[in-house]
Amino acid sequence: MIEYFKRHPDKVIEPLLQHIELVLITLVISIAVTSVLTVIAMRSERVSRVMNNVLAVVYSVPSLALFALLIPVTGLGRTSAIFVLTLYNQYLLLRNFTTGLREADPAACEAAKGIGMTDMQILYKIRLPLARKAIFAGIRLAVVSTIGIGTIAAAINAGGLGVLLLEGLRTIHTAKILWGSILSAGLAIIINRLLKLVENRM
Amino acid sequence: MSVIIYDKVCKRFESSKGYAVDHVSAEIGEGEFITILGSSGCGKTTLLKLTNRLYDPDSGRIMVAGKDISSVDPVELRRSMGYVIQQVGLFPHMTIRDNITAIPALMKWDRKRIDDRADELLSLVGLEPSEFRDRYPHQLSGGQQQRVGLARALVLDPDIMLMDEPFGAIDAITRLNLQNELMRLHRELGKTILFVTHDINEAFKLGDRVMVMNEGRLLQFDEPHEIARHPADDFVSTLIESARSQEHFWTENEE
Numbered sequence: 456m457i458e459y460f461k462r463h464p465d466k467v468i469e470p471l472l473q474h475i476e477l478v479l480i481t482l483v484i485s486i487a488v489t490s491v492l493t494v495i496a497m498r499s500e501r502v503s504r505v506m507n508n509v510l511a512v513v514y515s516v517p518s519l520a521l522f523a524l525l526i527p528v529t530g531l532g533r534t535s536a537i538f539v540l541t542l543y544n545q546y547l548l549l550r551n552f553t554t555g556l557r558e559a560d561p562a563a564c565e566a567a568k569g570i571g572m573t574d575m576q577i578l579y580k581i582r583l584p585l586a587r588k589a590i591f592a593g594i595r596l597a598v599v600s601t602i603g604i605g606t607i608a609a610a611i612n613a614g615g616l617g618v619l620l621l622e623g624l625r626t627i628h629t630a631k632i633l634w635g636s637i638l639s640a641g642l643a644i645i646i647n648r649l650l651k652l653v654e655n656r657m
Numbered sequence: 658m659s660v661i662i663y664d665k666v667c668k669r670f671e672s673s674k675g676y677a678v679d680h681v682s683a684e685i686g687e688g689e690f691i692t693i694l695g696s697s698g699c700g701k702t703t704l705l706k707l708t709n710r711l712y713d714p715d716s717g718r719i720m721v722a723g724k725d726i727s728s729v730d731p732v733e734l735r736r737s738m739g740y741v742i743q744q745v746g747l748f749p750h751m752t753i754r755d756n757i758t759a760i761p762a763l764m765k766w767d768r769k770r771i772d773d774r775a776d777e778l779l780s781l782v783g784l785e786p787s788e789f790r791d792r793y794p795h796q797l798s799g800g801q802q803q804r805v806g807l808a809r810a811l812v813l814d815p816d817i818m819l820m821d822e823p824f825g826a827i828d829a830i831t832r833l834n835l836q837n838e839l840m841r842l843h844r845e846l847g848k849t850i851l852f853v854t855h856d857i858n859e860a861f862k863l864g865d866r867v868m869v870m871n872e873g874r875l876l877q878f879d880e881p882h883e884i885a886r887h888p889a890d891d892f893v894s895t896l897i898e899s900a901r902s903q904e905h906f907w908t909e910n911e912e
Contacts, residue, residue: 560746562742562745562746563747563748564746565744565746566740566742566744566746566806566809567748568711569735569746569819570735570739570740570759570809571733571734571735571736572759572763576763580748580763581748
């Protein structure tokens, strides 16, 4: 295994970097999309519930099936992967964002309304800062989930650590399988730990 | 001159059978200290929240300073009245100064004016500005927090103050101090105050006039000694009796 890395360092490092890139791009797009959805969801309890239910159904579709379904639409490659991963993230992010914002100190929100803040001002000035921990927890979950599901994206040519796993499995190449699994699991565990540390400081 | 007029105001909630507020009519004069007395669920908080459009009535009209409030923008209306609640509801992530001046900051007052106003109000409610302005709410006692709540409500110098059981969660001795200071503030600032409470002693001590409410209806609206002398119905007499019997307990113990 170490031998394999010494001989082909690029074949290990490149998928790792690709994977991190995939996760980062997905994360940025996901947060942007969720922010818009959150503002919509905060306006009405009912809309929020419908959105959550729809996203829960989407989330329950196995990732390989969803990737396959999208090939006719967005084709093979990274765009499809980012699309699917963003879709999955919406469930994790939106639920955490809206719950955190809704459950922000009710007395503070009531007082804010009573002294004459608009709903938007309450959202940005009171709820958002008070919900930052829940929001950050949602982001952490989404990152870890993206790292995991992202390995399957290799099946539609999106690159990343999944490439090592798939190739390794096809050719029964133990070193590749080990590098693929250790790096993807390690990445998820380390990032989770780091983000958890930040979260606890908030 | 009446500054607030309730004209056959009704409000009911989907979840309950009867009216929360049932055809309430009353007129409140400028500068009056009005207490609204009743047990929980009698509609006293609903009546208060109808006054700054946290709720809108199903029927009837509320006039404030000569204007039907249904035609006034709710945010504007709320900014023209102070609002204080039992849970205080200070913003935990803001300093005391930022709590007091949250609305002026949104209205883009300049820094100097904001700082001066915060200090002025802290002094007014009996908190030393240099000691308190940079603290966070959780570093204050319950009584101190409510003083800040009061300062926040006064920041735009409103003519009307709405107070929903502001001292309900505060220990007896601190409450007594706060009551006395509120009476002092009322004398000094001459604001119209609507003060909701379930404590008959508090209602009679503070109020120039007292509204007695039960099951959404306004049973009696008069000066405390008038209510004590001529209770309007059985409910009010029972209320007075209960307060008297407690008083008895103390005088007997002294003898």
